[in-house]
Amino acid sequence: MASDVKNILIVGVGGQGIILAADVLAQVLVSTEYDVKMAEVHGMSQRGGSVNTMIRFGTKVYSPVIEKGKADYIIAFEQLEALRWSGYLKPGGTLIMNSEKIKPLPVLLGNAEYPADIVERLKQKNIDLIEVEADKLAEEAGSKKAANIVLLGCLAGFLPIGKEVWHSYIERRVPPKTIEINKKAFDIGYGLLVKAAD
Amino acid sequence: MKVLLSGNEAIAHGAHAAGVTIATGYPGTPSTEILETLSRYEEVDASWAPNEKVALEVGIGASLGGARALVTMKHVGLNVAADPLFTLAYTGVNGGIVIISADDPGMHSSQNEQDNRYYAKAAKVPMFEPSDSEEAAFLVDEAFKISENFDIPVIVRTTTRVNHSKSLVDVDIERVVKETGYEKNAKKYVMIPANAKERRRLLESKLDALAEFSEGFSGNRVEWGSRHIGFITSGISYQYVKELYPDASVLKLTMTYPLPRRLISEFIGQVDEAIVVEELDPYLEDQIKAWGLQVTGKQYIPNIGELSPDIIALGLGSKDEEVEPSGEDELPARPPVLCAGCPHRGVFYVLRRLKLIVTGDIGCYTLGVLPPLESMDTCICMGASIGNAMGIQKATGRKDVVAVIGDSTFIHSGITPLIDIVYNQGVSTVIILDNRTTAMTGQQDHPGTGTTLKGAESRELNLEKLVRAIGVESVRVADPYNLKAVKQVIKEEIEKEEPSVIIFRRACLLVEKSNAAPFAVNEKCNGCKVCLKLGCPAISWEDNKAVIEPSQCTGCEVCVQLCKKDAIVKYQ
Numbered sequence: 004m005a006s007d008v009k010n011i012l013i014v015g016v017g018g019q020g021i022i023l024a025a026d027v028l029a030q031v032l033v034s035t036e037y038d039v040k041m042a043e044v045h046g047m048s049q050r051g052g053s054v055n056t057m058i059r060f061g062t063k064v065y066s067p068v069i070e071k072g073k074a075d076y077i078i079a080f081e082q083l084e085a086l087r088w089s090g091y092l093k094p095g096g097t098l099i100m101n102s103e104k105i106k107p108l109p110v111l112l113g114n115a116e117y118p119a120d121i122v123e124r125l126k127q128k129n130i131d132l133i134e135v136e137a138d139k140l141a142e143e144a145g146s147k148k149a150a151n152i153v154l155l156g157c158l159a160g161f162l163p164i165g166k167e168v169w170h171s172y173i174e175r176r177v178p179p180k181t182i183e184i185n186k187k188a189f190d191i192g193y194g195l196l197v198k199a200a201d
Numbered sequence: 202m203k204v205l206l207s208g209n210e211a212i213a214h215g216a217h218a219a220g221v222t223i224a225t226g227y228p229g230t231p232s233t234e235i236l237e238t239l240s241r242y243e244e245v246d247a248s249w250a251p252n253e254k255v256a257l258e259v260g261i262g263a264s265l266g267g268a269r270a271l272v273t274m275k276h277v278g279l280n281v282a283a284d285p286l287f288t289l290a291y292t293g294v295n296g297g298i299v300i301i302s303a304d305d306p307g308m309h310s311s312q313n314e315q316d317n318r319y320y321a322k323a324a325k326v327p328m329f330e331p332s333d334s335e336e337a338a339f340l341v342d343e344a345f346k347i348s349e350n351f352d353i354p355v356i357v358r359t360t361t362r363v364n365h366s367k368s369l370v371d372v373d374i375e376r377v378v379k380e381t382g383y384e385k386n387a388k389k390y391v392m393i394p395a396n397a398k399e400r401r402r403l404l405e406s407k408l409d410a411l412a413e414f415s416e417g418f419s420g421n422r423v424e425w426g427s428r429h430i431g432f433i434t435s436g437i438s439y440q441y442v443k444e445l446y447p448d449a450s451v452l453k454l455t456m457t458y459p460l461p462r463r464l465i466s467e468f469i470g471q472v473d474e475a476i477v478v479e480e481l482d483p484y485l486e487d488q489i490k491a492w493g494l495q496v497t498g499k500q501y502i503p504n505i506g507e508l509s510p511d512i513i514a515l516g517l518g519s520k521d522e523e524v525e526p527s528g529e530d531e532l533p534a535r536p537p538v539l540c541a542g543c544p545h546r547g548v549f550y551v552l553r554r555l556k557l558i559v560t561g562d563i564g565c566y567t568l569g570v571l572p573p574l575e576s577m578d579t580c581i582c583m584g585a586s587i588g589n590a591m592g593i594q595k596a597t598g599r600k601d602v603v604a605v606i607g608d609s610t611f612i613h614s615g616i617t618p619l620i621d622i623v624y625n626q627g628v629s630t631v632i633i634l635d636n637r638t639t640a641m642t643g644q645q646d647h648p649g650t651g652t653t654l655k656g657a658e659s660r661e662l663n664l665e666k667l668v669r670a671i672g673v674e675s676v677r678v679a680d681p682y683n684l685k686a687v688k689q690v691i692k693e694e695i696e697k698e699e700p701s702v703i704i705f706r707r708a709c710l711l712v713e714k715s716n717a718a719p720f721a722v723n724e725k726c727n728g729c730k731v732c733l734k735l736g737c738p739a740i741s742w743e744d745n746k747a748v749i750e751p752s753q754c755t756g757c758e759v760c761v762q763l764c765k766k767d768a769i770v771k772y773q
Contacts, residue, residue, distance in 0.1 A: 006447075016535065029367060033205050040333070041205070041367040044309060050565065051738055052537035066444040067333075067366035070510045087532050106741055107535035112573055112733050113742035115533040 008061030010069045011158070014088045015080025016105050017054050020151035023176060024078070025056040027155060030172045032060045035164055042067035051108075053084055076161065078154050080137075081105050082121045094129045099157050101137040101150060133157065133195075140191045146181065149188035156192025166193060206370045208363040211334035212301060213238035214370065215341030216271045219297070220378035221245060223263035225256040227613065228642035229275030230310035231364035232303035236273055237645075240654045244376075249645055249654045252583070252613040253278035257285045257300065264296045265390065267381040269345050276304040276317045277582065281614070287324045289354050291400040292390050293407075295381060297348030299341060302358045306480045307507030309361050310641075312563065312580065314506070316481040321356050321458035325404055327411050328356040328458040329420070330436040334368040340420065340455065342374065347414070351407050358457075360480060362437040362507070412459035420455025423468055431472030433465065433485060433496065438478045441510045445519065460488055469494050476501065476517070480508045539568050541739040542715055542755030544681045544707035545634050548605070549574040550735055550759075551687045557601045557695065560589035562615075564607040565641045565709075566634050573736045577605070584614030590629040591622050601695050603630045609639035609647040612662065616671070622700045623672040630694045631673075631702045633664060634681070636709040644712050668702045675701035682707060684762045710755055717756025718771050722747050725768035732760040732769065 011028065015021050025041060032039045037060040044054055057069045074092045078099045079085030085100040092098055109115035118124070125132050135157055137150040144153070152173065159169050170186050177185045206214060212235045216224060224239045224247040226232065240247035250256035253274040263270035274282060279302045286300070302320065305311040321328030329344055331337035337359065344355040388396050415421060424443075431450040432442045439453050452468040454460065469475040469489075477486040477498030486498035501516040502508065514520035539546050549569035552559050553576035561567055561577035562585060570577040579589050586604035594602045606615050611633050622629055639645040646652045651661030665676050675697055679686045687705065694701040719739075728745045739753035740760060749760075751772045761769045 017537070029205055033203075033369065038369065039205060039367075042362060043207075043365050043367070050537035050540065050568065051535075053535040064368075065440040066510050067362065067368065067440070068509050070514075083532060083535070087529055087535075090529055107533050108538050108572075108736060108738065109533045109536075111738065111741040112736070113730070114572075118532065 006061060008059055008064055010074045010076075011058045012069055012074045012077045012088060012091050013056045013058070013080070014077065014084045015054060016084065017051050019080045020148065021054055021056055021080060024151040024155045025058060027152075027169070027172050027176050028158070029058055030176070031164055031168055032058070034168060034172070037061060038064045040064045040067040053087065055088065076158060078158055080151065080154065083107065083117065086118065086121045086124060089125060089128060089130065092128075092130050095131065097131040097133065097161065098125065099133045099135060099154060100125070101135055101154055103138050103150070135192070135195060137192070141188050144188035144191055145184035149181070149185050152177075152185045152188040153192040156189035157195050159189070160193050160196030166190075202373055203369040203371050205367045206334045206338070206372075207234065207365055207367045208331065208334050208337045208359055209234035209365070210238050211338040211370050212341050212357070212359070214372060214374075215338035216299070217242055217245060218338070218374040218376050219342045219345040220269050220376055221271045221345070222268045222378065222380075223260065224248075224271040224273070225250045225259050226273030226301070227251070227253045227256055227278055228639050228645040229278050229303070230642055231305060231359075231361040232273045232275045232278075232301060233642045233645065235271075235301060236654060239271070247654050249647060251648060253282040254284060257282040257289070260298050260300075261285060261289055264294045264298045266296070266383050268296045269379075270296060270298050271301065271341075272298065273301040274303070275311065276302055276315055277311065277313065279317055279320055281583070283320070283324070286320070286326070286354070288392050290324050290326045291392060291397055291404055293352035293400075294348055294354060295384070297345035298354040299344045299348060300354060300356050302356055303364050304358060304360045304481075306360050312582065314481060316484060317356075317358055318457060318484045319482070321358070325408055326354050326356055326458070327351070327456065328358055329455055330358050330457050331363055331455070332436050332439040332453070333363065333366070335370045336420070336455070337363060338370050338374070351411055351414075353407055353411075358436075360437055408459055412462070415456045415459050415461040416463050418456045418461070420453070421461045421464055422453055423464075424451045424453065426450045428472050429474070431468055431475045432478055433468065433475060433489070434478040435485065436480065438480055438508055438513070441508060441513050442478050444510050445514055454485065457485065460485070462492060465489060466492070466494055469496060478502055478508075478513060536571060537568060538571070538736060538738050539565065540710060541737050541753045542710045542757040544636055544705070544709070544757075545569060546574070546735055546737065547684050547759045548632065548634060548681050548687055548705055549576045551684060551691060552576040552603070552605070555601075555688070555691060557603050557691075558593055558599065560586040560593065560602065560604045562586040562604070562606040562610050564610050566605060566607055569605070571736070573734050583610055584618060587615050587618035587629075587631055588621065590631070591618065591625070591627040594627055594629045600628055603632055603691070603695065605632045605634060607640070608633060608635040608637065608649045608664065609645075611664070612648050616667070619668065619673065619700075619702070620671050627700055628698055629700060630691070631700070632691070633702060633704045635664060635704050635706040636712075637706075638709045638712045640709045640711065644709065664704055673700050673702045675699055676704070677701070678704045678706055680707060681705035682757050682759055684759060715755040715757070717758075719749070719751040719754035719756050720758070720761060720769050721749050721751060721772040723768050723770050725766045727766055727768075729765070731763045731765070735760055735763070
């Protein structure tokens with residue numbers, strides 16, 4: 004029996020709100036009766052290091068870890084991390100990339116160059132690249148901190164789950180004062196894909 | 202109802218269902234969230250112990266008192282708790298005791314990747330290895346029954362991928378609390394040689410009974426598929442094998458000490474080729490081979506690092522070596538860094554400038570070894586910095602040796618080596634970086650913060666009084682944000698012909714957020730790069746000038762003190 008398992012990889016830099024976005028995604032998937040597994044990395048790498056969360060869902064999921072070249076979707080919260088992890092995407096897979104650039108320490112110190120050609124290199128690959136100015140769009144929604152939810156909204160456009168389900172799990176997970184901002188941020192992200200399809 | 206839980210949340214859930222009333226441990230990735238989760242149940246007395254040895258000893262006492270006790274730690278924590286463990290196997294338990302050993306293959310957040318399965322064999326206690334959250338919850342509940350039925354402590358050994366992966370768990374298990382009360386029994390619990398010799402023989406017979414139990418235990422099971430290849434596996438590796446080879450036969454071992462010899466032998470007899478897939482050491486493979494059975498394993502599967510489906514598939518030849526065409530391996534690395542405004546930063550900057558020998562310890566501040574601070578000479582284990590400093594000082598005769606240790610780590614295992622320095626006439630300087638928390642593992646409280654895991658106000662351990670009581674007469678306290686003071690106090694203390702302790706005290710910014718205004722670089726910057734030597738993630742190098750990102754800057758003013766051009770000013 005061919006596996007129906009889908010793989011989503013979320014990558015970025017410690018402190019960008021990846022765990023929250025991944026939690027909302029996982030809870031939404033659980034609510035739709037899928038088997039879901041999720042692998043996170045805690046501890047030392049959270050101190051501004053490269054972080055990743057892997058989410059797999061389908062009828063039956065064994066490994067919580069995604070194999071290289073098998074991800075259906077990658078959400079990258081940062082450009083350099085998008086390129087670093089792009090090898091995990093399957094041919095024809097979708098990369099949702101925040102335009103944000105966060106310089107790693109070797110670049111901050113002037114010991115390494117932040118690659119100038121990330122978008123070009125990604126475009127040469129057999130993948131679907133969707134660039135999102137998530138920080139800017141989140142500010143439009145009311146707070147730059149909601150960039151994670153803009154990106155989540157963009158991914159949600161690909162999944163066969165109603166918008167109201169996403170909204171209800173966002174409500175449960177984000178601080179009460181920020182519910183409206185986050186729902187708006189989600190809708191902006193969700194709307195991007197519809198526009199892209201037009 | 203099924204909910205998505207991490208392995209750690211599931212362990213807490215299983216322990217709660219098993220009626221655990223006492224739970225204790227020391228924070229350590231990947232185990233920390235177990236006690237944090239349990240602490241939310243009012244009916245569970247969950248606490249952070251100063252170290253893992255104390256935690257296990259409290260757990261033993263709780264068991265003798267009739268309670269079921271859970272004791273949690275990371276793999277290296279079991280080294281610290283090994284002393285009581287080995288004798289606890291002799292005495293056995295009253296209420297059940299389950300010890301969680303959370304191993305870290307791949308060293309995501311650890312100084313080594315020791316394989317703690319050997320501890321079960323060496324200490325002669327049963328061991329279980331869950332492969333996902335649901336199994337973790339089930340096994341912890343089971344482990345308490347087994348602990349009481351066989352009168353023995355039980356190790357549940359997890360790995361990072363089990364602790365920190367989330368999967369669905371049925372949470373409709375009812376909590377059952379069974380308390381037996383304290384009964385004096387010196388022959389069982391006082392391990393003088395005469396009693397211990399008796400218990401030693403008894404332990405061996407318990408292991409025979411446990412081996413028999415292991416043969417029929419539901420977690421040790423065969424999932425038949427093609428008989429061409431049969432995999433023998435446990436823990437997270439089971440999931441990877443099922444993912445990669447859904448049609449193969451699999452012997453899933455969940456109770457991995459004592460092993461079910463007959464079950465393994467019969468399985469191997471019914472497949473053409475038996476392959477052991479296990480993370481880290483050939484623990485299963487060596488034992489199976491010692492029984493004279495034909496298996497392979499480590500000739501295909503690496504014994505270094507964490508496994509993944511990719512690594513197993515490459516090892517077994519079902520996937521070709523990948524070509525990385527896009528040069529992604531050459532991208533600038535993104536190492537973890539001390540946070541902007543971290544109170545440790547200035548101390549390491551000064552230590553580097555003073556060119557001292559710096560023995561280090563375990564915590565966020567171990568990041569002080571990385572460029573550009575690069576001011577740490579050693580990091581071995583919890584508390585090692587102080588003994589290391591004493592040894593180097595004695596061997597070299599140099600006075601300019603300083604130990605650097607965090608507040609929680611000092612309380613964990615820094616006190617006894619400091620006594621050694623005083624008693625054996627060392628002159629080293631010990632720097633305690635007191636950031637008022639156990640930072641690296643996620644800001645847990647400890648005796649020095651005066652707040653318990655349950656959030657109760659407690660008596661705060663006074664570090665100054667403690668080190669004075671040990672016999673250190675030169676004790677200084679300074680603000681690590683004041684570079685001049687940091688430099689002066691270190692220079693003065695290393696000159697002294699006596700042991701000294703410097704406490705640099707300022708709360709971790711993840712515990713107490715900064716309200717200070719951020720700074721910016723103005724046109725006076727001449728590009729001297731001195732501020733970059735701090736390795737602060739808020740400061741970067743652009744167009745031959747330093748730039749401070751205001752959203753990152755916490756206003757600690759450490760860089761301001763270094764700038765000779767007065768180019769770092771309040772952000773407007």
